[in-house]
Amino acid sequence: MTTRRIPVLLTSVFIIATCGILYELLISTISSYFQGSSILHFSLVIGLFLSFMGVGSYLSRYLEKDLLQWFIRLEILLSLIGGGATFLLYLAFSLTSYFYGAAFLLIALLGTLIGIEIPILTRVVRQYESLRDAMAKVLSFDYLGALLASVAFPLILLPTLGTMRTAFVVGLLNLSVAVLNTWLFRAELPSYRRLLAVCGGLGAVLLAGFIYSFQLVGFFEQFLYRDEIMLSRQSAYQQIVLTRWNKDVRLFLNGNLQFSSRDEYRYHEPLVHLPMQLALNREQVLILGGGDGLAVREVLRYPGVEQVTVVDLDPEMTRLGQGHPALLALNEGALNNPRVKVVNEDAYGFVEHASDYYDVVIIDLPDPHDTALGKLYAVEFYELLAKRLSVGGVVITQSTSPYFAREAFWCIHHSMNEVFPGLTLPVGVFVPSFGPWGFNLAMQAPGRLQPPGVPLAEQADSLLSASLSAYNLPLRYLHTDMLEGxxxxxxxxxxxxxxxxxLENQVLIRYYEASWAQWR
Known part of the structure; x- marks a missing residue:
């Protein structure tokens, strides 16, 4: 009996450790999708999970008899609660105002139950081995399971299954531990038939949830986005949703609006044409982000452009930009143009290792709500960009709203001005879908704008007025009479x-979160 029991129990430790970490990652990820601030939510979820695991570990001391049967009951409960966790969080966010309450309840229940597991299994193994060997084996398998989960979640589970299906799969994994132990040790379990029946019924529910998970997500997303959902796809990096209402197509990344086809030109025309008109040359253009292809569309209006390099981390986003009918209609097939080179890489790493020089750099990235994005608005990043700008080159970055996130906007401006002193110009526009929005534009000296003397804004207004008139581009928003504003x-x-x-302080994230928190 001993030789059979130990491998089964250690295998169980490995599986339940994997499941425990996956539950943490799922709740953290979904909280970040719905509420933003990934650092805050991952930190809180992990901290609360560990705290409740401590509570569960303490409570395990009150379980003295029938430890194996208690362990199986715990696995059944975990499979029920954990497997339905994503469903419950979608339900809470879509149909109620109690998302945080639901998330806290799930963390408390799952953390406590997970905290009870390992002490129980350690005590069972302790019956057949010394305490030293029992602890060593149980903890080693526990840590290995945690490693597997941390690797499999971002690389395999999330991009291939999404959050809803992953939760049901993890619930089924937990349930498989209960079934395995119930069947192998049925001689020691008087109620093993009842346990197997419960497992069978719960397994059917979880399997049904897995099969119909896309329908479930679609049902809840219809409440979140209101408009018809044309596409909902989970990539390795983000949740991508395309919606349509009449002629209005909208792109959402992790629930955040990226553009509305009704007014996206009011965003993309200033983003692209201001730097393109002010640069000494425009042969080589670098776009960081912009996987939807809309900024590229505007760049390609200039016949002198030789190559546009688009660097977007998410290959799924650029694939959609190259192939989805709605995006192709909007970007006019820009990403498929032979002058365009698409690179799926982290923007910071690309710039850090680049050897080419660029006449214009356009940074069209999401707002700086976490450190992965915050570093792309840091002084150190602008220093790297300055090394890759040709003489008279221009760089522009989207800079969130100067009204809704005033401190964050000016933090980006001051950070850029550290690298381009006296040659950094703030730009404000109004985009109905977003409200007041802003950009920051900087130039590599010597260029078309020169400090000191005439104020930079006056120089830019004069040069842009003449240049836009000369080019006679088919623009809908920018025109010479409104440039000064x-x-x-x-x-x-x-x-x-x-x-x-x-990089050492990432203070921009604090400004950004504090500003937007006032408007939520």
Whole structure:
């Protein structure tokens, strides 16, 4: 009996450790999707999980008899609660205002139950081996399971199954531990038939949830996005959703609106044409982000452009930009143009290791709500970009809203001005889908704009007016009479002093979260 029991129990430890970490990652990921601030939510979920695991470990001391049967009951409960965790979180966010309460309850239940597991199994193994050997084996298998989960979740489970299906799969894994132990040790379990029947019924429910998970996600997403959902896809990096209402196509990444086809030109025309008009040359253009292809569309209006390099981390996003009918209609097939080179790589790493020089750099990235994005708005990143800008080159970055996130906007401005002193120009526009929005534009000296002397905004206004008139581009938003207003900010959006965003402090994230929290 001993030779059969130990391998089965250690295999169980490995599986339940894998499941436990996956539950943590699922709740953290979904909380980040729905509420933003991945650092905050991952930290809170992990901290609360560990705390409740401590509670569970303490409670395990009160279980003295029938340890194996208690362990099987725990696995059944975990498979029920954990397998349905994503469903419950979608339900709470879509149909109620109690998302955080539901998330906390799930963390408390799962953490406590997981905390009871390992002490029980250690005590069972202890019956047949010394305490030293029992602890060593149980903990080693526990850590190995945690390693597997941490690797499999971002690389395999999330991009291939998504959050809903992954939760049901993990629930079935937990249930398989209960079935395995019930069947192999049925001689020691008087109620093994009842346990197997419960496992069978629960397994059918979880399997049905897995099979119909896309329908379930679609049902809840219809409440989240209201409009018709044309596409919902989970990549290795983000949840991508395309919606349509009449002629309005919208792109959402992790629940955050990226553009509306009704007014995206009010965003992309300033983002692209201001730097393209102010640069000394425009043969080599680098776009960081912009996997939807809309910024590329505007760049390709210039016949002198020789190559556009688009660097977007997510290959799924650029594939959609190259092939989805709705995006192709909007970007005019820009990403399939022979002058366009698509690179799926982290923007920071690409710039750090690049050897080419670029005349124009356009940074079209999501807002800086976590450190992975915050580093792309840091002084150190702008220093890397400055090394890759040709003489007279221009760089522009989207910079969130100067109204809704005033400190964050000016933090980006001041950080960029550290690298391009006196040659950094803030730009403000109005996009109905977003509200007041902003960019920051900087130039590599010597260029078309020169400090000191005439204020930079006046120089830019004069040069842009002449240049736009000369090119006669088919623009819908930008025109010579409104250019001066792009560089004027109302009192409630005017410049404020902030710290500079650096890799060591990532202060921009704090400004961003504090500002937007006032409007949620």
């Amino acid at each position: 792009l560089f004027v900010f109302d009192g409630d959006m005017a410049a404020v002093e902030t710290e500079r965003n650096r």
